[in-house]
Amino acid sequence: MSHGDVDPELEMTSPHWMHREAESCPRMHTIWRLERWRSSMLLLIGLALCVLRAPGCSATDTDIALDAKATLNHRIQSLDLLVFVFLLALTVLTIWLFKHHRVSWLHETGLAVIYGLIVGAIIRYAGTSATLVHMQVEPQGVPTYSDKLPPDTLWFRYPVNQTNSTKLPEGIKTYAYVFRGQVHDVDENEIDLKATFDPEVFFNIILPPIIFYAGYSLKKKYFFRNLGAILTFAIVGTTLSAFLIGGFMYGCVKLMPNYLSSSFSFLDTLYFGALISPTDPLTILAIFNDLRVDVNLYALVLGESVLNDAVAIVLSGAIQNYGEHYSDTGEFETTAFLRSLSDFFSIFLLSLMIGAAMGCLTALMTKFTRVRDFPLLESALFVLMSYSTFLLAEATELTGVVAVLFCGICQAHYTYNNLSEDSRQRTKQIFELLNFLAENFIFSYIGVSMFTFPKHHFDAGFIITAFICAAIGRAVNVYPLSWLLNIRRKPKISSNFQHMLFFAGLRGAMSFALAIRNTVSDARQTMLTATSLIVIFTVVIQGGAANFLLNWLKIPVGVDDETEQLNNYQVHSDVEGGGVGRGKVRLSGGTDSNLDTSVDGPNGSLGGASSGRRRNSHEKAILARIWGNFDTKYMKPLLTHSRPTLLETLPVCCNPIARLLTTTQQLTQDGSEFRRVDSDSDICIDNDTGNGLSQDATGAVPGSGVGVGRRNSLSRMEILEHVQSPVSTRIRLLGFYGKKL
């Protein structure tokens, strides 16, 4: 498990004097420590603003000194965070400026990184550093080490020079010290103590909203259409790439003449392979979004980069576990390997299941209550359930990030359809904003940390090798797998697409977070430095060049339909806005563009018919088809207000259960409800895959009723005029379940 990799040394934070500082979350103060320049800043601000106030603190007492130190610390931490917030605000303004002037050679994440680098350099080379005082202690009296664990707290009696009234007459006070972690380098402690970055903040604050939003905004239709390719790239590709990079790096490192060869084990390089393999969705997709690139390419890149984050975090956890628990020697052992393998799969699948289950639970909650009458409550419920997915997974030693991803996908696929219009917008906007802030924060931090994080370990040889290996790993991921996939794929992945996929392999937040999670050894520190540089390089240079490459490779851009709209139907792409409309996604009631959707087959299930026809030669992945059928027949009717209802899809013997699980709204919904319910049923089912859908439905329901039920944009009245049988169906159903009304 990934929780196993405790790296206490990292955590030896600077003056964690006061608990109230150390523990109060909002400031996230422990993430950074900009020791050097803030004294002067503080002085300035303090002088400017506190002139009116009497200073009033005649500190002669230890208490008062402690108090003052605590206050100072609180101010310093506020200031640290303030610097980051200002940095983000500056980034936002510059992004606007760039968008305003249509600057395309530098993208927002790249901008955040560059600003971060500048601020980091300023912090590094301005101001002075503060030092921490430490003292070596030993147990009082005769030590009895009954436990194999060191004590949780130490109590330390310290003589204080008191001037005020005191409760302890002898002038000695007892202070508590809390366990922090192991000190590895007893000699060079100075730098360790200032290394105050807590990598877990990434995994617990920054990444979850990013990953959730990625899931929540997956373009489902094209995602499911390309499911086979995406899964291949994400799971097979990432694993392959990780092992390949791991092996390559190991070979290269062993050839290096310096100390590196001794400090790196194969597990280390394998871990490096795992952390450098996942690609980052943020930058490249922002560009794709702006340019409205071909939807299939978009789906491939998005789906792969979202999923391979999940794969990488589980994979690196399994590698870590292998090294820490299963293997004694660090060499290959079959049982240990099998254990890690089972870890990998079980954690991934269980996290997936928890995420999906919580998503479905939310869908059920929103389906069977009328909480949608109160959008605020509904949104709150949505947020709480999504967050509890993360907590639940973490509480059960699974991977919260993975769970949150699949929860997001389920929320978008099912719950979203049950939400009120207001909540849809609200949840989308909230997570969009959180995602934006988190993503810019992480990239700023990557920049800042290049200068301020004290555990960087520059080694030119390793860095160059890492760059080469990262490129090779990406190539191995893309080209052979594309070739394999192309054997059976209908619309082949063209070589230009393959080049673009290769080029879209930016490294980002997940790589950095995994690298900075553990910096206890020289090897790990070297890896962190290489990773940071790779991230910065790929985001700034590759991200900037993506535009030109798209042109050069002649990849279709400006594809109107469904490129801007991250979520699905009803979301018009803001065509008027030109290339600058990102974030301007807007919900509108009328879906004129869908009015040409017609009922093709007698058996309904024409979700995606309109776009399916447009791209008739599209592949029909078997996996996607099976899932699509199952989804339309059982999952959607169960979890949303969509039609056909379970009454129609379940065998007759299950009618009582189906009755329970079908809401009257599902049976009586009017035109607007149809529109809403059908929002993303058009996943991946092409015209010819829906046959046999209603055959096993309840005999009383003619299949055509289903077909009409799925008709997107016809109003209730039109439906009534055009088709008579579904009305009678509905009437019959209503009579049947009259008591439920």
Next chain:
Amino acid sequence: MSHGDVDPELEMTSPHWMHREAESCPRMHTIWRLERWRSSMLLLIGLALCVLRAPGCSATDTDIALDAKATLNHRIQSLDLLVFVFLLALTVLTIWLFKHHRVSWLHETGLAVIYGLIVGAIIRYAGTSATLVHMQVEPQGVPTYSDKLPPDTLWFRYPVNQTNSTKLPEGIKTYAYVFRGQVHDVDENEIDLKATFDPEVFFNIILPPIIFYAGYSLKKKYFFRNLGAILTFAIVGTTLSAFLIGGFMYGCVKLMPNYLSSSFSFLDTLYFGALISPTDPLTILAIFNDLRVDVNLYALVLGESVLNDAVAIVLSGAIQNYGEHYSDTGEFETTAFLRSLSDFFSIFLLSLMIGAAMGCLTALMTKFTRVRDFPLLESALFVLMSYSTFLLAEATELTGVVAVLFCGICQAHYTYNNLSEDSRQRTKQIFELLNFLAENFIFSYIGVSMFTFPKHHFDAGFIITAFICAAIGRAVNVYPLSWLLNIRRKPKISSNFQHMLFFAGLRGAMSFALAIRNTVSDARQTMLTATSLIVIFTVVIQGGAANFLLNWLKIPVGVDDETEQLNNYQVHSDVEGGGVGRGKVRLSGGTDSNLDTSVDGPNGSLGGASSGRRRNSHEKAILARIWGNFDTKYMKPLLTHSRPTLLETLPVCCNPIARLLTTTQQLTQDGSEFRRVDSDSDICIDNDTGNGLSQDATGAVPGSGVGVGRRNSLSRMEILEHVQSPVSTRIRLLGFYGKKL
């Protein structure tokens, strides 16, 4: 300063073994410690979900044991938080159920408290508790206490029984321990170590969004109309009430025969007075909102309860400082008193100024950039600037909560007008949601903590006295001040309103947060218990009874106009939804109800004319009138796109500056812009207060242009048809500033 009151003992949290746990913010794990029952919960969930996974950890090494402990800790903390999240989700669902069935005798915050109590009781009486191991240590070798401060970290060498390969050959590892705080009760440490509540979380996470939202959603028009009364109640009333309660309590406590009389100083009871005086806006306003109570009563209650939170936090900080820094004896000293007094005023005013300045800065940013083209960026900027206000105030030793309140007011008053439609909705919805979650969390926590917080100190005598004094304090706040105000007020505060004001004095989040901030002494613990009970009682019982009392006092309810709409114009109150429409506030383009707004005076400035006429006998507070004039003439033109522009209001000599500060948009805006800009200009200016507004404007601009500019809902075309002169004005102005276009 309030940061001075370090209470280290509080912070002696349970096994803060791992830094990654102790520091990772999102879980806010240190807030609670539900030690007792989670072992069993964990076991269950763990068993249910981890069956597939090989356990694989043959812990013989200290490292592995530490690792396992860290993992367990992480899981426990996730689970703790999970319990709270589930509790909130349950509350949300129940609130929905109550609203659905129109239950009026129990309100949502009351519900949260009751659920909290139930869960707290379950946690308390189920499961077992964990203990912490502590060890007394002394310095190694000869101690040299060079500093008057205890060291930041202790290094502790601990023998480990190692089976694996090791780097330290002698089997001894050095662990770092971080300073936490003073141990007060060396004997009864057990309970202290489990008291793992960090009160600063309230001040840094929970309260800021609540307070910001309160400011952001102030009903500005009626707020400014009743400014005098609100300020009197909030500042004079709260201070009066604090001192009165403090004095009363001191007298009563001294009469008590038990140990209490010795443990309470006058400062303690005064602090109690300060913390119990502020009233809570949440519950009562939710009720008022649902019932659409008279707007003036609403404004009085909202304004007072928002401001008195700010007053109370500064007041209690000043009292704290008086005791800790200024006074040696705890008795009355003139200089110390004056210092505290200056503290109080300077902190309050400086915080106010910082908040207002940051709000205005945001307004300028949004006015002079076109960041509104990208609503996501705009919202991000808004959130970042608002948050940086809090940080800036904290970094300068001011009170972040107060700064955030006034920042919220400024953001609503100025920035809001510059935002794009999308951002308006987004920011409002985000802060509404944050506010909702934070408010329900705090009330749940109040309930839970009654059972789980180990430092409660029940004393029937004190509690009863506290209840009585709280009621008396509220009465002293309301009745005499109302009488005084009524001397000059035009529409008197009727005695029924006074009774309702008295009754609306629920105590809430702020009282609880202030009480739990410091629980180091018996006196403070007794105060916490009394405060908790008062909060619970008032929220549940008074909150539930408010409905009936409103009926009984015959206070007008169901006032349609502007009761639901917290922010202003364009927000239709959702009349169809009946009393259950809270949170359904919806933005819509057409403001049909405003179409009857007509231009009354030739000089424009008819903001609020329509409603002003409806309530013609309304008071015109001098303060409000002066401010309103200044605001309309200088602040709004400077900070928003509103008209008249500075060109019209500033003397001619300032024209160059005015030109710089006037955007072309301000000069060229069309009908829709008018609507937007006018959103909350109707603050407090009645029909006869706008005279002389345009007299000192640039001569080139006829006043009528202003008048039409302020016409709310007429389209551009209508304006063009009806009035000719403003068009020529605009054309002339455009010619004048043609180069800016």
